[in-house]
Amino acid sequence: MKIHELFAYLRVKDAPKAIAYYCDVFEAQEKFRLTEPSGKVGHCELDFGGVAIVMISEEYPEMNILGPQSIGGTSVSIHLHVEDCDKVIARAVAGGGTLVRPASDAFYGERSGTIRDPFGHEWLIGHSIEDVTPEEMQRRYTALMNG
Numbered sequence: 001m002k003i004h005e006l007f008a009y010l011r012v013k014d015a016p017k018a019i020a021y022y023c024d025v026f027e028a029q030e031k032f033r034l035t036e037p038s039g040k041v042g043h044c045e046l047d048f049g050g051v052a053i054v055m056i057s058e059e060y061p062e063m064n065i066l067g068p069q070s071i072g073g074t075s076v077s078i079h080l081h082v083e084d085c086d087k088v089i090a091r092a093v094a095g096g097g098t099l100v101r102p103a104s105d106a107f108y109g110e111r112s113g114t115i116r117d118p119f120g121h122e123w124l125i126g127h128s129i130e131d132v133t134p135e136e137m138q139r140r141y142t143a144l145m146n147g
């Protein structure tokens with residue numbers, strides 16, 4: 001088996017607002033969208049800086065396609081690596097997101113924080129502060145877990 005690509009596919013209530021939020025906050029570019037005659041967005045593709053495509057659709061409860069707001073949360077976090085996480089986190093919160101965890105420096109060489117967007121999806125937003133080998137990361141992780 002050869003895997004060609006992997007995409008996150010977000011289900012949301014009010015896809016047009018979600019698309020606008022992601023384009024504004026994360027500077028994603030809309031590639032295209034498929035809209036039903038009723039105006040409901042069945043599919044949209046957003047280009048995140050040429051490194052990833054995120055797909056968006058409205059909820060379809062009749063097909064059990066539900067987003068985080070309808071199911072009471074999410075167990076997934078999308079990790080977005082940027083140049084300045086503090087700036088992006090501030091923009092995400094100013095745009096209507098909720099701060100879950102403020103940015104801080106971590107043992108694995110990244111400064112990061114977490115926001116929940118207005119549609120219930122969580123984004124871990126970070127930037128590199130240091131190159132850390134897997135061995136050093138494990139050493140630091142073990143020390144952290146041992147208190």
